Amino acid sequence: MYKLQSFSLRIIGSFSVFDKQVGGLLLALEKHIEAGKSKSLFQGTDFKLASSHHPLNDKVALECGFTSLSIRVVNELVTFSSHPLLKAPEVSNAGRHLSAAEFHSVLQSGGIALVLSLFMAWQLMKNGSPTDDKQLVLLDARNLYETRIDKFHAPSVETLDPGIRQYSDLSSWIDDNSEQLTGKHVLMYCTGGISCEMASAYIRSKGVGFENVFQLFGGMQRYLEQFPDGGFFREKNFVFDHRTHDFMIIALNYQAIRRHTYSAKKISDFGQPTPASHPQLMMEGEITPGITTEEYISRRKRLLELLPEKSLAIISAAPVKMMTDVVPYTFRQDADYLYLTGCQQPGGVAALSHECGLCMFMPEAKAHDVVWQGKIAGVDAALEMFKAEIAYPMSKLDEPHRPTQIWRPAHVGKVSDLSIFTHELRWVKSPAELKLMKESASIACQALLQTMLHSKTYPHEGMLSAKVEYECRMRGAQRMAFNPVVGGGPNGSVIHYSRNDQKIKDGNLVLMDVGCELHGYCSDLTRTWPPCGSFSSVQEEVYDLILQTNKECMRLCKPGASICQIHNHSVELLCRGLKEIGILKRDEFRSYNQLNPTSIGHYLGMDVHDSSMISYDRPLKSGVVPRHRNKD
Numbered sequence: 001m002y003k004l005q006s007f008s009l010r011i012i013g014s015f016s017v018f019d020k021q022v023g024g025l026l027l028a029l030e031k032h033i034e035a036g037k038s039k040s041l042f043q044g045t046d047f048k049l050a051s052s053h054h055p056l057n058d059k060v061a062l063e064c065g066f067t068s069l070s071i072r073v074v075n076e077l078v079t080f081s082s083h084p085l086l087k088a089p090e091v092s093n094a095g096r097h098l099s100a101a102e103f104h105s106v107l108q109s110g111g112i113a114l115v116l117s118l119f120m121a122w123q124l125m126k127n128g129s130p131t132d133d134k135q136l137v138l139l140d141a142r143n144l145y146e147t148r149i150d151k152f153h154a155p156s157v158e159t160l161d162p163g164i165r166q167y168s169d170l171s172s173w174i175d176d177n178s179e180q181l182t183g184k185h186v187l188m189y190c191t192g193g194i195s196c197e198m199a200s201a202y203i204r205s206k207g208v209g210f211e212n213v214f215q216l217f218g219g220m221q222r223y224l225e226q227f228p229d230g231g232f233f234r235e236k237n238f239v240f241d242h243r244t245h246d247f248m249i250i251a252l253n254y255q256a257i258r259r260h261t262y263s264a265k266k267i268s269d270f271g272q273p274t275p276a277s278h279p280q281l282m283m284e285g286e287i288t289p290g291i292t293t294e295e296y297i298s299r300r301k302r303l304l305e306l307l308p309e310k311s312l313a314i315i316s317a318a319p320v321k322m323m324t325d326v327v328p329y330t331f332r333q334d335a336d337y338l339y340l341t342g343c344q345q346p347g348g349v350a351a352l353s354h355e356c357g358l359c360m361f362m363p364e365a366k367a368h369d370v371v372w373q374g375k376i377a378g379v380d381a382a383l384e385m386f387k388a389e390i391a392y393p394m395s396k397l398d399e400p401h402r403p404t405q406i407w408r409p410a411h412v413g414k415v416s417d418l419s420i421f422t423h424e425l426r427w428v429k430s431p432a433e434l435k436l437m438k439e440s441a442s443i444a445c446q447a448l449l450q451t452m453l454h455s456k457t458y459p460h461e462g463m464l465s466a467k468v469e470y471e472c473r474m475r476g477a478q479r480m481a482f483n484p485v486v487g488g489g490p491n492g493s494v495i496h497y498s499r500n501d502q503k504i505k506d507g508n509l510v511l512m513d514v515g516c517e518l519h520g521y522c523s524d525l526t527r528t529w530p531p532c533g534s535f536s537s538v539q540e541e542v543y544d545l546i547l548q549t550n551k552e553c554m555r556l557c558k559p560g561a562s563i564c565q566i567h568n569h570s571v572e573l574l575c576r577g578l579k580e581i582g583i584l585k586r587d588e589f590r591s592y593n594q595l596n597p598t599s600i601g602h603y604l605g606m607d608v609h610d611s612s613m614i615s616y617d618r619p620l621k622s623g624v625v626p627r628h629r630n631k632d
Contacts, residue, residue: 089201092201094198094201097216098216100225104223104232106187107154135158136187137158137187138154139160139162140152140188141162141195141196142190143169153232157187185214187215188213189223272343288519289436291519303421313421314350315351316334316350317347317350318331318333333345335426335520335610336422336426338520339422341386342385343377343381343386345363348363348382350388356390358387358389361393362394423612424614427614434623443518444516447468447516448471451467451468451471452529459504459532468512472514481514485497486511487511488504488505492509507532509535510530522606528543545578552573553566554628559620560620562617563626564617578592610625
């Protein structure tokens with residue numbers, strides 16, 4: 001089953017099984033590894049083993065348990081693309097390995113001298129000439145969380161840092177930055193393992209101009225074993241200890257402590273993730289994951305440009321909604337409030353004007369609330385984190401004499417719905433927003449694929465709903481974008497079916513309409529398939545019609561077209577096809593509308609039905625994300 005699923009998803013990986021226990025002697029472990037290498041299953045496996053004559057201290061000895069060592073089943077799955085069904089690169093085409101010493105020498109010499117000596121023979125064989133004046137570039141193939149421990153620094157070698165959030169984004173970065181790689185010697189490194197092999201193979205697969213790719217064998221671990229002082233990592237904030245194979249943080253007093261113990265630095269708790277409290281999630285300069293302080297300030301400036309003169313925009317945070325008198329529903333922030341402030345918490349009010357900029361009224365936490373619910377963002381957070389020009393406690397709104405800096409207008413004019421302006425801004429996504437939306441869609445796509453594999457064994461609507469939510473959450477989504485629609489048989493024709501309480505009968509199709517939310521941005525996709533494993537002839541005919549219509553409409557989805565135009569085209573194609581099949585007896589829109597009363601799509605973004613104030617007649621432009629709704 002493992003091999004079948006891996007092949008169907010085009011996942012490159014390894015499956016290693018040890019079924020023995022090894023005594024505490026290092027010699028016994030070495031013999032066990034040699035026995036493992038003799039099996040064809042482990043051919044090409046890079047076994048890493050660090051020798052140690054004594055533990056760091058008694059605590060480490062207790063943690064490591066050197067008196068016995070169990071080696072257990074390990075599954076390693078690596079996919080190179082956010083689209084798992086795309087063909088993976090051939091690992092056999094990976095770039096040439098450089099030892100740690102060779103890698104170090106290349107950086108030390110600026111690449112020119114050593115590259116010439118290392119590859120002169122290869123150049124002679126290929127070109128008949130020993131000359132090679134290609135520029136050397138150093139490519140860091142790690143994600144941005146792994147790069148936090150620092151990077152290789154060589155003054156005379158250009159370094160490329162993709163800054164990707166997840167490994168599957170690397171292929172897109174390579175495609176978008178091919179001009180920085182073509183015609184050059186690409187020296188690359190990562191933490192080790194198959195990910196670097198796949199990345200170098202992908203670069204080389206691009207053909208002429210991309211042949212010269214070389215990678216650090218064994219990753220950073222092998223390099224730091226060879227250069228215990230850090231090599232080109234010297235004077236950085238960590239060292240490598242060969243006895244524990246762990247990175248160690250050096251405190252200000254130069255005392256080495258384990259990285260997962262404690263920090264002497266006080267981290268402020270603002271009631272939501274910050275770069276200090278969640279370094280694995282956010283980079284410095286971000287208010288929310290992926291969105292910088294500068295972008296939030298820019299959003300407010302653009303809103304002020306749209307507002308009439310002497311106007312005041314007032315935006316409230318979403319209220320807490322209660323399930324019972326003491327149990328709240330999971331909180332979700334109002335999209336406009338989040339878009340303009342970055343604050344993910346309830347209880348606040350923001351005011352924006354040409355005169356004063358952003359003023360935030362923040363809730364005041366009582367000691368009882370902190371004990372039961374934790375800390376929240378207050379006035380200090382509004383100024384320090386959200387970059388408000390002015391901030392007050394919420395109690396100021398209840399005073400008879402409110403702050404004159406905000407309420408200076410002597411009269412109240414026309415009151416308008418602010419959504420007219422905010423939806424205009426939110427309609428076109430920034431590059432940072434599009435990146436988050438791609439990640440959200442990738443998570444939902446991978447979760448749905450796993451759920452499809454699960455459906456034959458567990459053909460129950462409720463179980464499939466639970467499975468897709470589990471897979472989304474395990475991949476980093478904060479919540480589902482909406483309650484999953486899992487309709488088996490006739491339930492699939494109920495547009496917003498939410499009961500999800502039926503067993504799916506053998507021979508029936510199941511429709512899933514699902515999406516997840518990642519750091520404030522939603523995905524939404526729908527798929528229909530037979531859990532039993534095959535379509536009937538009638539099901540296949542209808543499915544193929546809808547699939548071909550979807551592909552035709554996807555081709556129309558470009559700047560200048562509108563959702564209405566694409567929808568009308570889909571109706572024409574479906575009516576014609578359904579008539580040919582014999583489902584529709586005549587070309588009547590009314591009959592078709594009974595079969596499918598929905599529009600082909602809607603805008604997608606911070607809300608599932610995003611920017612609802614924008615007409616579907618508006619021509620699409622670059623940065624707008626429409627969601628196609630054909631339920632194939």
